[in-house]
Amino acid sequence: MAYLLAAYAITAVVLVGYALRIRAARAALLRSTQQRS
Amino acid sequence: MVSALVTLSVLLAAGWVVWLSRDVEARVGSASTVGAAALALLALWLGLVIGYAPIEQVQGIVQKIFYVHIPAIIPMYLGFVLTAVGGVGFLRTRRESWDQLAASGAEVGVVFCSLMLVVGPIWAKPVWGHWWVWDLRLTSTLVLWFIYVAYLFLRGLAFGSDAAKTFTSVYGILGTAAIPFVYFAVDLAQGSTMHPSNPAREGLPAEMGRTVGAGMIAFVGVFAWLVARRMELAALEARSLEARAQRGT
Numbered sequence: 001m002a003y004l005l006a007a008y009a010i011t012a013v014v015l016v017g018y019a020l021r022i023r024a025a026r027a028a029l030l031r032s033t034q035q036r037s
Numbered sequence: 038m039v040s041a042l043v044t045l046s047v048l049l050a051a052g053w054v055v056w057l058s059r060d061v062e063a064r065v066g067s068a069s070t071v072g073a074a075a076l077a078l079l080a081l082w083l084g085l086v087i088g089y090a091p092i093e094q095v096q097g098i099v100q101k102i103f104y105v106h107i108p109a110i111i112p113m114y115l116g117f118v119l120t121a122v123g124g125v126g127f128l129r130t131r132r133e134s135w136d137q138l139a140a141s142g143a144e145v146g147v148v149f150c151s152l153m154l155v156v157g158p159i160w161a162k163p164v165w166g167h168w169w170v171w172d173l174r175l176t177s178t179l180v181l182w183f184i185y186v187a188y189l190f191l192r193g194l195a196f197g198s199d200a201a202k203t204f205t206s207v208y209g210i211l212g213t214a215a216i217p218f219v220y221f222a223v224d225l226a227q228g229s230t231m232h233p234s235n236p237a238r239e240g241l242p243a244e245m246g247r248t249v250g251a252g253m254i255a256f257v258g259v260f261a262w263l264v265a266r267r268m269e270l271a272a273l274e275a276r277s278l279e280a281r282a283q284r285g286t
Contacts, residue, residue, distance in 0.1 A: 007102040007159045014152050015259060018145075022266045029273050033280070 039250035046254040047115060050261040054119060054268075058138040061268045062276075068265040075258030082108075082251040090248040102160040103245075108252030109153040112260035114216055116146020117185060119264070121213045124206035133275055136202050139209050140192055141267035143185050145260055150182045174222040174232035181219050184212045 053071070057064050086104045093100035123139025126132065157175070158168040169175065188208055195201030223230050241249065 001098060003099050003159050003163050004101055007105055007156045010155055010159070011105050011152060014148065014155075015263075018148050019263060019266070022263070022270055026266075026270050026273060029270070029277055033273075033277055 039246055043111070043250050043253045043257075046257045047111060050257045051115060051119065054142075054261055054264050055122065055138065057265055058123070058134050058268055061134065061137070061265070061272045065265055065269045068262055068269075071258060071265065072262040075255060075262050078251065078255035078258050082248070082255040085248040085251050090244050091242070093245075096164055099160060099163050102156060104248055104252050106153055106156045106160060107249050108256040109149045109156070111253050112256050113146050113149040113153060114220075115257065115260060116142045116144075116149065116264070117181075117209075117213055117216060118142075120146065120185070120188070120209040124209040127202060127206045131199075134272075136206070137268050137271040137275070138264075139206060140189075140271060141264045143188050143209065144267055145263045147182065147185045147189060148263070149256070149260065150178070150185065154178060154182060172230040172232055173225060174219070174230050177215070177219045177222045181215050184215055188212060 053067075057067070082104070086101055090101065090104065092098050119142030120139045123135045123137070123142060126135030127139060161170075162168050188205060191208065192201065192205050195204075218225070223232060240246075
């Protein structure tokens with residue numbers, strides 16, 4: 001059961017983590033664009 | 038029926054992503070709908086994994102790791118094929134949007150390839166007694182991962198230059214040559230691999246097949262949404278660089 005939970009937890013962390021990383025990069029880019037303008 | 042739905046979802050996702058790449062900033066609004074659909078499909082898939090798919094008699098509950106491992110294969114291949122499609126498009130037209138499609142496909146493809154490479158050994162340890170064996174399927178998949186990680190590194194090292202984009206486009210096209218080798222690795226090894234053969238040909242019991250199919254469609258939806266968001270970010274980065282260059286002159 002521990003193996004199963006580990007596999008599904010890693011899947012969730014990888015996919016959600018990657019989506020959040022894109023979101024954070026987008027927000028940072030928009031912020032820096034607004035500051036410059 | 039299930040394989041037809043999976044094929045349809047792959048074609049729809051690929052078509053939508055290519056359509057989006059033509060003008061990502063104007064069209065990315067449709068990504069919210071795709072994201073919501075992907076979330077609903079993920080919920081359905083998880084429900085099937087928990088309540089519908091039977092517990093396999095020999096391997097026990099740990100076999101349910103397959104419902105993550107197998108569906109991750111389709112987005113991985115799709116990402117790498119889109120890298121080649123974007124590469125061909127860029128070489129023909131020199132349009133930035135094709136290059137952004139190629140880069141986004143490779144990055145999201147690597148995410149799913151990494152997921153597969155991490156989750157597979159978690160299943161293998163209790164079933165085979167080893168985290169990893171150097172058989173043809175596992176080794177060729179690891180080589181495929183290295184090919185596309187190298188692609189992303191190359192892009193990072195030579196950021197923005199036209200020559201680098203030309204080189205990575207050619208690299209991305211050639212990289213797809215490894216895909217059939219990975220897919221048919223078990224056949225090439227004439228069955229002498231620890232890794233099971235492709236489940237589509239092996240034939241799964243109906244409940245397992247439907248659960249794997251639902252997982253594939255859900256993961257394809259997640260893949261399309263991630264590629265859309267990554268392409269939007271790439272377009273924003275390009276616009277920001279352009280604005281900075283204009284101010285600098």
